Amino acid sequence: PTSDVNDFDKAKVFLMNADRKLKELPLTHPRGFAFSPDSKKLAVVVPEEEDPWMDNGAVEIVDLSDLSKKRVVVKHDLNIELVSWTEKGFFVSWIEDCTISLGLLGEKGTISRLTNEDQLVMASSTTPNGEHLAMAMATDDEPVEIYLDGKKLTDIASLQPKRERVRKERLSWKSNDGTEIHGVLNLPADFDSMKKHPLVVLVHGGPTWTALAARVTSSYYPIEQLVSKGVLVLEPNYRGSEGYGRDFRKLNYRNLGIGDYEDVISGVDHLIEKGFVDEDLTGVMGWSQGGYISAFCATYGKRFKAASVGAGISNWMTYHVNTDIHEFCHRYLGDNPWKDPQIYEQTSPMTYIKNASTPTLIQHGGSDTRVPPPNAFELYQGLREMNVPVRLVIYKGMGHGADKPGLHRAIMIQNLAWFSHYLLGEPLEESFKLKRVDREKTEKS
Template sequence: MNAFKRLVFACLLFSSVGLFGQVSNQLEMLDIFNLEYVSDPQISPDGQKVIYVRNFKDVMTDRNLSNLWIASFDGSSNRPLTTGEQNDRSPKWSHDGKKIVYASNKSGKSEIYLRWMDSGEEMVLVNSEKSPSNITWSPDDKHLAFNMFVPKAKPSPIKMPAAPKGAKWNSPPKYVDDLGWRRDGVGELPQGNQQLFTVPVSGGTPRQLTDAPFNHGSAVWGKDCQHLYFSANMREDRELEGTDSDIYSINLMSGQLTKLTDRYGPDGNPAISPDGKKMAYLGFDDKYRGYQISRLYIADIDGSNSQLISGNLDRDVGNITWSADGKGLYFQYTDKAHTKIGYITTKGKVTEITDGLGGVSLGRPYTSGAFSIAANGNYAYTWAETQEPSDLGVGNKGNNKRITKVNEDLLDYKQLGSVEEIWYKSSADGLDIHGWIVKPADFDPNKKYPLILEIHGGPFTSYGPVFSGEIQLMAAAGYVVLYTNPRGSTSYGYDFGNQIDKNYPSKDYDDLMSGVDEVIKRGYIDENQLFVTGGSGGGVLTSWIIGKTDRFKAAVVAKPVINWYSWALYADMSAFATRYWFDKKPWEDPEKYMKHSPISLVGNVTTPTMLLTGESDLRTPIHESEQYYSALKLQGVETAMVRIPGAYHGIAARPSNLIGKVAAILTWFDKYKTESVSVDIRR
């Protein structure tokens, strides 16, 4: 058993019971395996039933699993459609509401299942070693379209002689000539591409529509059932111009491809109007900025007369769905960390339908969510709470109802930390900054508590008022936790997001320090017990912070970028990083790369620091942590390195990794923490 596994095991053993063998009423490490959440709610065409994905975990196999459940719109008849230790996902209703299709690996392969809703009978439509995805019904419910990876061998130019009979040679050399030859979460990329397929609902062999050397986005059907609309980047130099995609149509009879959009920037997510005459889609004019707003456009079905209709909404638009009358579209957006459903007319007038979406990220409190809407205006969505992961919510015109409590068996008898929303001014320039304070469940205002500053990644993402298993475990360990959205965070508009364009880290440091000062002013924080941690972009900022101040007793730098020069040439996003996050390539402007690299400040660091990264991480590769670890050791700073075996950038992809991450952080902070003391804060 290696050191990391011993650490996790010790923490699990300690947290499984309270003093004298009593069960604790606070959240514990092993509770992570008992947490469930709702995702991908799909409302029926008549608005009377909702199918949703219920996600759960298996403590014995350390896997994330999911089944399909169904409930009536009024919350009654909530029951499973599928059961078993498998992954059932992506349910889609037929237009007549009589059937669904969904993807599952219950047979050990990736398959698409067709299910009759009246009888519950099922059949396999697609059986493949590869994973079919983005399943859509034709308007007449006779066919499905979907994406699937098609391997295509790329012969090596290196010719090896034949090995003698019985010889045991090494595998032949690997010949790589692609810039994007590996990707985080996958590793080395197989040769081939995502292609488009159709299959009759009556059964039969899937028909491959495309066979091109580039990936095809998810397709939607034209009203005539004879055309599919999809996005793709067909540029010859797409490795370097990876964001420049356009929308195409393909004629299913002739195979003819027609390009429908033509501007520099990403165009995608097409949605066809109910009368089949218009196409809505998302995109933007690419200006090489760090943060660019995803906007909504409408064009004629042939791509002509394109118009921007969300120009007055300074927020990203996503998940677009035409209204039944074709006069507008429903969409999802996040405004000041609150995820919402909106409606926009074809003239650009925006109305908020409801907010409170989210909760599908169990680890940290990232904004998220999903919804679907029926022709009668009934909608279903992931209901977000600060005290629970996502449940199923339904509503109409803002009259909402929560119809599930998938964690009542666990959280009804657990006391969680309270979450308080705050706004404060940055010391840098008075900019308004948004954040949240999480207090222990047994919070006593007459005590002084240690504070953890927890910083989000991205950096162009946002935290919100939603459940976070990691932060609740920190609060259960006796810490007050502060998390914020410093400048550069999304959901506050184009200008706020680009406050750090080509200048990261910078004043976001002041935003974070001002947040710490704001919480300290409230009187219940021990100023001598400040701790800081964050992952990815949060790891960058954590290492930057301890290079600029010694206020913190200890730090945990998770999956960071320490040296922008080395990262830009080693991570899985080189073409993007050297164009959108910097003005020039590393060798063209090495001083700027070093100026913003935390390694440039390592000589100032005195804070005891732990490094924590997945060993298979390709987004912020572990060599970044190794550089910093060696530098800190050479500086004589107390440091340790935690390596998560087999983990990519998304460490929490396995439940035990999430537990191990929090256990490691708390082990390091507890080493430097002293007991909370009672004080009279009125003095």
């Protein structure tokens, strides 16, 4: 296979010796590797069954002398990733209920947890004997700090400027079909539940990612800035999100858009019923898959006062013929658009463009190969011709995600201006347009 992302499912593993001779290892759909402490064996994460997109990961151990294999199947409904193989066993990480955990996996498939639900491990490293563990970890109360064997070595929080803290609360609700959905609500420290607040929904990408409950911040969306203005921010873990088991990950199969919309709207309604959200002042924003869901919310329904679509899919046919990862459509929609045009139409935001009324900000990288710019152009033109307020921003040279500080800053400034205008009545033009120094940072940084 080639390095093309479409060949992901055909990936192979080879071992090269000192004479540069290659030996193929008997592994299918590999992801994540770790050598044993004596380097005589190799552990690889592979799908527990046959589906590399939906299955939980199992650990396959290959003896490099004779290529014999042994499999360790995790006894919990968790999708693990290998961190390292030590004398104590396998250090593994996994996403679970709004956090990223760390533990030790034994050869019988049991996991001994090393962190709790209030701790989020962003990165970790161990010594070969497993006696010492370094982690970049955040908690519900502190931002990411460096820890060694449980002792905090840094105090990054003290270096940050003073700012009001955002409270993050885990919550759950029932979607329209009875599915339990979890998420994170961002609140001001002095939150008053007796008042009605504007609400913005931040939809994560993936879809196999998750909203995080620890004290980490978004590099695209102004969560803290909105909360400081009295706007609540809900981050739902809609169906297909990581962290709730294999069956939950599969719930959006041939149910993209519509199922996502119900999960988002049911979360909004849950907060409205609690009495502290103004149902007339709600917005939705997201990047990549989150941008797609935001676009769907903007055209399929009329519940939101404003929307922001970042690198989002607007039409699955347009996406399929332009993207660099066609297999995504096959895995989530079941077939190609020529054999099953109905599912592509049913799940596309553009199908419902005549129903659209939500003012929409569209942000997209000009060099995005994952979700190419025609998706943005199509949504923009459709909203224009339906007389819906819309702005399109194309970031020159940017791919599917921002990789320069100036781009992150521009994306965040424009989102803050957009929602401050439509939810809080603040002027748009002056704050939306980047100052000259910010434009230069965006182009050069």
